[in-house]
Amino acid sequence: MTARIGVVTFPGTLDDQDALRAVRVAGAEPVSLWHRDKDLHQVDAVILAGGFSYGDYLRAGAISRFSPVMETVIEQARAGMPVLGICNGFQILTEAHLLPGAMLRNNHLHFICRDQTLRVENAETAWTSDYSAGQEISVPLKNMDGRYTADEHTLDELEAEGRVAFRYVGRNPNGSLRDIAGITNAAGNVVGLMPHPEHAVEPLIGTGRTDGLGFFTSIIKKLVNA
Amino acid sequence: MARVVVDVMLKPEILDPQGQAVQRALPRLGFEGIADVRQGKRFELQVEGPVDNAALARIHELAETFLANTVIEDFTVKVENAEESK
Numbered sequence: 366m367t368a369r370i371g372v373v374t375f376p377g378t379l380d381d382q383d384a385l386r387a388v389r390v391a392g393a394e395p396v397s398l399w400h401r402d403k404d405l406h407q408v409d410a411v412i413l414a415g416g417f418s419y420g421d422y423l424r425a426g427a428i429s430r431f432s433p434v435m436e437t438v439i440e441q442a443r444a445g446m447p448v449l450g451i452c453n454g455f456q457i458l459t460e461a462h463l464l465p466g467a468m469l470r471n472n473h474l475h476f477i478c479r480d481q482t483l484r485v486e487n488a489e490t491a492w493t494s495d496y497s498a499g500q501e502i503s504v505p506l507k508n509m510d511g512r513y514t515a516d517e518h519t520l521d522e523l524e525a526e527g528r529v530a531f532r533y534v535g536r537n538p539n540g541s542l543r544d545i546a547g548i549t550n551a552a553g554n555v556v557g558l559m560p561h562p563e564h565a566v567e568p569l570i571g572t573g574r575t576d577g578l579g580f581f582t583s584i585i586k587k588l589v590n591a
Numbered sequence: 592m593a594r595v596v597v598d599v600m601l602k603p604e605i606l607d608p609q610g611q612a613v614q615r616a617l618p619r620l621g622f623e624g625i626a627d628v629r630q631g632k633r634f635e636l637q638v639e640g641p642v643d644n645a646a647l648a649r650i651h652e653l654a655e656t657f658l659a660n661t662v663i664e665d666f667t668v669k670v671e672n673a674e675e676s677k
Contacts, residue, residue, distance in 0.1 A: 424660055515662070
């Protein structure tokens with residue numbers, strides 16, 4: 366069986382082609398999904414890629430959350446379908462309340478673009494099982510609204526349940542509370558993170574490393590063994 | 592048509608670097624004595640038909656689900672008198 370992994374394109378999505386390519390490089394079948402189409406075309410998992418969907422004109426991810434495709438994604442994610450939100454995709458997942466908290470403008474107000482070291486805190490989600498807990502990886506980071514925020518109670522709950530999936534190592538790039546770079550829902554099927562693993566799956570591009578490939582191989586193993 | 596204004600502000604406990612950047616620029620411009628600035632958003636909705644309780648309830652719902660993200664923002668809804676707004 367070949368896993369079918371969908372990547373949604375909204376108006377303003379920038380990284381859909383890289384995400385589709387990462388899916389193919391990892392060995393799954395990439396499927397393009399369109400924001401106005403409710404149908405997920407029998408995919409086994411969905412990736413919400415980076416960019417500035419609907420221009421982020423209201424808040425990052427706020428308008429896309431109400432697109433037709435998201436109605437189905439939200440429903441299926443709640444039923445257990447694996448969903449990965451990268452950067453703008455993470456913002457969409459918080460706006461859709463599939464993940465707690467919210468994303469705010471970087472504390473220094475600058476767009477940031479650099480290679481970022483992350484620590485994998487939770488290697489038991491659908492998207493991280495090919496990593497090991499505590500492993501450090503380097504992938505590109507590029508965002509304007511990457512400051513993860515939640516109230517203290519939510520943060521404590523995320524920590525207690527091991528749902529902080531990734532933390533920034535070294536300088537915190539955007540003022541994210543508790544250095545949070547990515548989180549997962551309680552079931553572990555929905556994961557969101559600000560940095561971009563899809564830009565680090567081939568040695569020729571990005572960091573020159575392939576540290577991001579683990580996201581895509583993790584989900585393929587999960588789907589094939591399911 | 593009546594105008595309904597929805598004001599959205601970051602909650603007081605949320606860091607507002609945009610407001611801070613504006614506040615820090617004030618002394619350079621010769622404005623002294625402004626202790627703090629916070630930046631929000633104002634939406635002006637031109638509403639067809641009467642702004643009765645049912646219409647206001649729908650606008651409240653619109654503000655709560657879409658215009659504001661209540662994880663980080665507070666909002667207020669107020670009706671502007673059509674005469675005043677001219």
